[in-house]
Amino acid sequence: MKRRTVLSLLGAGALGATAPGRAAAQSKMVLKASDVHPLGYPTVEAVQRLGKKLDQATNGRLTVQMFPSMQLGGEKEALEQAQVGALAFARVSVGVVGSIVDEVNVFNLPFVFRDVAHMRKVIDGEIGKELLDKITTNPQARLIGLCWMDGGSRNVYNTKRPVRTVEDLKGLKIRMMGNPLFVETMNALGGNGVAMGMDQVYSALQTGVVDGAENNPPSYDSFGHYTIAKHYSMTEHLIIPEILVFSKRIWDGLSKDDQELIRKFSAEAQLEQRQLWDQRVAESMKKIRDAGIEVVTFTDKKPFQDAVKPVWDKYGAKHTVLVQRIQAIQ
Ligand code: GTR
Numbered sequence: 001m002k003r004r005t006v007l008s009l010l011g012a013g014a015l016g017a018t019a020p021g022r023a024a025a026q027s028k029m030v031l032k033a034s035d036v037h038p039l040g041y042p043t044v045e046a047v048q049r050l051g052k053k054l055d056q057a058t059n060g061r062l063t064v065q066m067f068p069s070m071q072l073g074g075e076k077e078a079l080e081q082a083q084v085g086a087l088a089f090a091r092v093s094v095g096v097v098g099s100i101v102d103e104v105n106v107f108n109l110p111f112v113f114r115d116v117a118h119m120r121k122v123i124d125g126e127i128g129k130e131l132l133d134k135i136t137t138n139p140q141a142r143l144i145g146l147c148w149m150d151g152g153s154r155n156v157y158n159t160k161r162p163v164r165t166v167e168d169l170k171g172l173k174i175r176m177m178g179n180p181l182f183v184e185t186m187n188a189l190g191g192n193g194v195a196m197g198m199d200q201v202y203s204a205l206q207t208g209v210v211d212g213a214e215n216n217p218p219s220y221d222s223f224g225h226y227t228i229a230k231h232y233s234m235t236e237h238l239i240i241p242e243i244l245v246f247s248k249r250i251w252d253g254l255s256k257d258d259q260e261l262i263r264k265f266s267a268e269a270q271l272e273q274r275q276l277w278d279q280r281v282a283e284s285m286k287k288i289r290d291a292g293i294e295v296v297t298f299t300d301k302k303p304f305q306d307a308v309k310p311v312w313d314k315y316g317a318k319h320t321v322l323v324q325r326i327q328a329i330q
């Protein structure tokens with residue numbers, strides 16, 4: 001379906017932007033979901049599995065219709081659609097949510113997690129729950145925080161040269177997600193950060209509007225960026241969880257029982273997605289190496305960590321207590 005057709009359907013409220021109210025609580029609903037990734041990608045698969053469970057548990061009264069592959073635009077658009085109730089589930093990166101709910105920016109700080117295992121412990125624990133609640137209770141957000149997913153670690157890639165040191169980043173225009181924190185992170189590293197939605201990155205790389213971007217191996221692979229930007233450096237500068245949020249407008253029209261079901265299956269999705277993720281990272285790394293991509297690894301990331309200090313001073317200082325709690329988790 002063409003993007004415009006989909007948007008006009010959404011605008012007409014034809015597919016699940018059911019008006020809140022008691023009657024809606026009992027009626028059949030199609031809950032629309034979006035993801036920038038294609039069918040088969042771990043996050044997409046996890047939300048579809050959640051949908052199947054919901055369908056079964058409600059005898060087909062609640063179903064989930066997935067719009068994958070940026071059919072509804074980038075993540076900023078997905079959040080806006082969820083906020084107005086034109087979309088029920090938006091699976092996005094915490095990167096974009098940080099622009100709406102400041103507290104979650106703590107997960108967007110460069111090198112805040114020691115590694116992916118550390119990140120998983122944090123999202124599975126008390127802090128993960130607290131931050132989902134911060135989203136849910138933020139009156140401006142108009143979103144319900146449902147669960148986290150794994151987005152691995154993000155690494156820099158570019159069309160020009162292998163990045164082996166911080167100095168190698170100098171002068172490279174690197175696409176970052178739309179959140180000032182990320183642009184400033186890249187600038188602190190010596191590159192030129194350019195904010196852009198994922199829907200524009202492929203052509204920006206092709207035309208040279210940017211020289212590179214940064215992402216985890218499954219995204220570098222699935223968006224096809226490895227076919228254009230052939231230098232991949234395992235900088236692991238950002239370990240950003242993915243998140244599944246729900247439209248508060250639609251949520252308020254659901255019965256308590258339905259809300260509970262969605263919460264329960266979301267909590268399960270958080271753990272299920274992880275298995276799919278690990279497998280996908282291994283597959284993508286193999287594909288990347290088989291394609292002849294030079295993968296640069298680092299024994300010491302301290303120069304990168306030192307370079308991002310200004311970002312920590314600006315964005316980390318107000319979250320000191322939370323950062324200390326994150327760091328204390330072993
Ligand atoms: C991916 C992530 C997406 C999106 C994308 C991006 O790793 O799964 O949600 O954030 O990165 O860079 O825009």
